[in-house]
Amino acid sequence: MTFNDFIGQDQIKKELVNLAGHSVHILLRGLTGCGKTTLAELTAALRGDYDVVSARNITQASFNPQAVTHILDEAHCLVQPELLYGIMETAPFIFCTTESGELPETLRNRCIVLTLQPYTIVELETLGGRTYPFDASVLALLANRARQTPRVMLNLCLRVQINLRPDPDYFMVKQFLTDVGVFEHGYTTDDINYLSILAQVGRASAATMSSMLNVPLTSILEEIEPFLLRRGDIHITSRGRTLTNGTHS
Numbered sequence: 001m002t003f004n005d006f007i008g009q010d011q012i013k014k015e016l017v018n019l020a021g022h023s024v025h026i027l028l029r030g031l032t033g034c035g036k037t038t039l040a041e042l043t044a045a046l047r048g049d050y051d052v053v054s055a056r057n058i059t060q061a062s063f064n065p066q067a068v069t070h071i072l073d074e075a076h077c078l079v080q081p082e083l084l085y086g087i088m089e090t091a092p093f094i095f096c097t098t099e100s101g102e103l104p105e106t107l108r109n110r111c112i113v114l115t116l117q118p119y120t121i122v123e124l125e126t127l128g129g130r131t132y133p134f135d136a137s138v139l140a141l142l143a144n145r146a147r148q149t150p151r152v153m154l155n156l157c158l159r160v161q162i163n164l165r166p167d168p169d170y171f172m173v174k175q176f177l178t179d180v181g182v183f184e185h186g187y188t189t190d191d192i193n194y195l196s197i198l199a200q201v202g203r204a205s206a207a208t209m210s211s212m213l214n215v216p217l218t219s220i221l222e223e224i225e226p227f228l229l230r231r232g233d234i235h236i237t238s239r240g241r242t243l244t245n246g247t248h249s
Contacts (some may be wrong), residue, residue, distance in 0.1 A: 003042055007130075008123040008150070009035065012114050019112065020046035025088060027075070027095045028114030032222045033151025037073055039116075044069035044094060063087060069094060076102045086093055098222050100196040118148035118230065134155040137170040140234060147186035147227055156182065186227065190215055193245065194224055195233060202241040 003013045019026060020043050028036040037052070044050035048068035055078040063070050068091065072078070075095040081104045084093065088110065095111060097103065107188055119127075126141035128134070134142070134157070136228050142160065146153035159180070164172055181189035190213060197212050198204060206225070210217040215224070225241070228234045 001038070001042065006035065006038065006042065007127045008119050009039065010114055012039065012116060015114060016043045017046070018044065022213070023092050025093045025111040027097065027103070027111035027113045028116065029097055029099075029113060031118065031149055031226055032098055032228070033149045033152055034116050036116060039070070040071045040094040040096050043073055047092075058083065067091065071096065078103065078107075081107050100225070102160070105207065119146075119153075120148075124150065124153045128153050128157045132161060133167075134160070134173075135167070135169065138168060138173050141170060141173055141177075144184065145182050145186045147221060152186070163212075164201070185231065187231075190219075191224055191228060194220075194228065198234065198241060198243050203242050205240050209241065 003017060006013060015041060017025070026040075026043070028040055030036050041050070041052065049064075049066060050069040050071060051064040051067040052071040052073060053062045055072050055074045058072075058078070058080075060083055060211075069086065070091055071094045071243045072084075073096045074101040075097040075213075084107070087093075093111075095103070095107075117181070121140065121143045124146050125136075127141055128139050129136075131154070138160070142156045143153060146156055156177075160168060160173055160176065164176060168176075177183070182190075193213055194209060196211065201208075201212075204212070206217060206220050207216075210220045215219070225234065225236065229236065232244055232246060235244055
């Protein structure tokens with residue numbers, strides 16, 4: 001894949017191509033499944049050899065000393081940032097994170113921070129249609145329910161291809177999505193249950209919501225809540241999660 005093959009994020013791609021020619025640290029921030037790691041790899045490849053390391057349980061030995069660029073995925077999981085400072089003096093990093101606010105300020109300040117935008121319906125339709133030869137109405141329906149995220153779009157396309165006949169029509173797909181709990185604008189059963197519980201209790205922490213929904217905390221923080229925040233359904237403060245006035249009504 002090249003930058004030309006990558007759909008969406010046009011302004012980010014232009015800047016990354018320019019940044020690839022300089023030994024600078026980059027922080028890519030965006031939703032889960034929006035292409036951060038792919039963009040990091042495309043950028044690093046322009047510089048030469050690179051490695052990709054997850055921030056979970058890393059040590060200094062995790063990094064290839066021959067790599068021209070280090071990509072640190074899931075950077076918000078970094079526990080010991082001091083392990084990186086010496087390495088950052090010798091080679092540039094590209095950090096990929098869903099929550100840049102959780103990274104230490106001393107680390108963020110060393111980076112050029114780029115925030116990926118949610119995808120448009122047209123971009124998602126183009127992405128899905130490149131691999132799955134569905135009718136335009138089906139692609140539009142899937143894009144509407146893909147939560148503005150490429151990974152969700154491709155997963156929905158795959159599920160439709162596997163579960164329905166090769167050329168499913170709009171009404172077949174709409175019924176299938178309802179049956180599997182994927183509703184208009186991308187709301188899922190977990191989203192609806194989250195809102196229902198919050199309406200009952202009034203205010204709750206992420207850990208409480210995770211326990212009451214029986215959903216992993218990472219799913220609450222990285223999938224459910226970012227989506228509901230974008231939809232304007234919830235507020236998050238230091239005192240907990242609450243519904244917005246519009247959601248109450």
